Amino acid sequence: MAEAHCTHPFDLRERSDLERRESRKWSLFPGTIGAWVAETDFGTAPAVKEALHDAIDREVLGYLAPPIARELSQTVADWLQDQYDWRVEPQRIHHITDVLAGLRIATRFVTPGSPVIVPTPAYMPVLTLLPAIGHPVIEVPGTIDDGRWQHDTDAIDRAFSSGAELLFLCNPQNPTGTVLARHELENIATVVDKHGGRVFADEIHAPLRFDGRPHIPYAALNDATANHTITATSTSKAWNVPGLKAAQLILSNDADQAKYRREELGAPFEASTLGVIAANVAYRDGREWLEEKLTYLAQNRAFLQRLLAEHAPSIRWQPNEATYLAWLDLGEPTPDAATAFREAGVALTPGRACGEGYENFVRLTYATPKPILADAITRIGRAL
Numbered sequence: 001m002a003e004a005h006c007t008h009p010f011d012l013r014e015r016s017d018l019e020r021r022e023s024r025k026w027s028l029f030p031g032t033i034g035a036w037v038a039e040t041d042f043g044t045a046p047a048v049k050e051a052l053h054d055a056i057d058r059e060v061l062g063y064l065a066p067p068i069a070r071e072l073s074q075t076v077a078d079w080l081q082d083q084y085d086w087r088v089e090p091q092r093i094h095h096i097t098d099v100l101a102g103l104r105i106a107t108r109f110v111t112p113g114s115p116v117i118v119p120t121p122a123y124m125p126v127l128t129l130l131p132a133i134g135h136p137v138i139e140v141p142g143t144i145d146d147g148r149w150q151h152d153t154d155a156i157d158r159a160f161s162s163g164a165e166l167l168f169l170c171n172p173q174n175p176t177g178t179v180l181a182r183h184e185l186e187n188i189a190t191v192v193d194k195h196g197g198r199v200f201a202d203e204i205h206a207p208l209r210f211d212g213r214p215h216i217p218y219a220a221l222n223d224a225t226a227n228h229t230i231t232a233t234s235t236s237k238a239w240n241v242p243g244l245k246a247a248q249l250i251l252s253n254d255a256d257q258a259k260y261r262r263e264e265l266g267a268p269f270e271a272s273t274l275g276v277i278a279a280n281v282a283y284r285d286g287r288e289w290l291e292e293k294l295t296y297l298a299q300n301r302a303f304l305q306r307l308l309a310e311h312a313p314s315i316r317w318q319p320n321e322a323t324y325l326a327w328l329d330l331g332e333p334t335p336d337a338a339t340a341f342r343e344a345g346v347a348l349t350p351g352r353a354c355g356e357g358y359e360n361f362v363r364l365t366y367a368t369p370k371p372i373l374a375d376a377i378t379r380i381g382r383a384l
């Protein structure tokens with residue numbers, strides 16, 4: 001049995017406690033290990049909790065106040081500068097409820113009804129949201145090179161030629177965990193620029209990288225990408241506060257910024273006040289906690305490899321470069337695998353929800369205490 005080496009406080013979080021909390025992760029499929037949604041079981045940074053308690057004590061519960069919003073814009077600008085060497089004016093950073101709200105806004109910068117390119121496998125809701133708001137999706141499967149998922153830029157080129165105007169670019173990528181290198185971003189930028197296309201850069205997973213891999217914001221590459229990109233990010237994944245509903249939309253194109261204000265594409269008070277307060281503290285004072293969590297997640301990533309080798313050797317997995325998601329290849333189309341695993345006590349995301357042709361995959365969230373991870377993989381192994 002692969003040894004868990006439980007020495008970290010995160011290891012000691014009990015399944016029964018997690019189940020008692022009112023989380024979607026653990027309650028949507030009662031009686032199973034919640035390994036499907038991209039949330040962690042580690043709570044959030046102490047500084048974030050303190051700030052929330054303090055805000056409640058001071059009854060800061062009204063619509064988002066301009067000084068609080070301005071403070072977060074400045075903090076995000078500082079974060080982008082320190083972490084990624086990207087200089088953004090704070091006035092370009094807008095507060096929205098979540099990243100998908102940002103995607104909806106991004107579609108206002110292209111022709112109504114024009115197709116959107118979504119590289120696959122993809123974060124599932126993107127594939128359903130876009131058609132629901134009148135934008136057909138052109139799925140562009142990525143390619144695999146030496147086990148690593150990457151973009152098929154020729155296919156993206158063809159999709160733009162066929163009439164798409166917007167590319168959904170998720171970096172780091174959910175679910176594969178690929179972090180795009182500069183030359184990869186440049187290849188994409190060349191294709192987009194050739195077609196006068198636009199990019200929605202979903203960089204929500206950027207703080208969750210391993211092995212010292214840098215994150216290069218796509219809009220920060222050069223003037224062309226700054227001009228054709230709408231960026232969204234959030235503290236919701238890295239600091240695990242998705243229920244607080246506050247994300248950031250970054251408009252690096254002057255015309256977008258003017259249109260956003262003129263047409264009031266996002267209400268200035270739509271993000272949640274507590275969410276904005278939490279995000280401000282997370283980016284500013286939650287860095288040490290994030291580092292510690294990343295160390296734990298890196299251990300889990302290695303532990304997952306050992307667990308799979310021992311209990312489910314037929315599953316192929318290329319350890320992710322970022323995120324805490326594992327994109328597991330079952331080797332052959334197994335459309336009912338997620339159901340079978342759920343019956344065995346582990347709730348995962350079926351690969352087919354991430355795009356066409358992924359029936360042989362499941363997505364697993366491994367941001368859970370090691371004993372629970374071990375239990376999950378043992379159950380998966382048995383179900384196989």
Ligand SMILES: Cc1ncc(COP(=O)(O)O)c(C=O)c1O
Pocket residue numbers: 038097098099100123170174202204205234236237242247
């Ligand atoms: C790639 C990606 N984009 C967007 C989201 C949505 O996050 P939120 O609703 O917190 O903005 C998620 C959530 O898992 C995600 O993984």
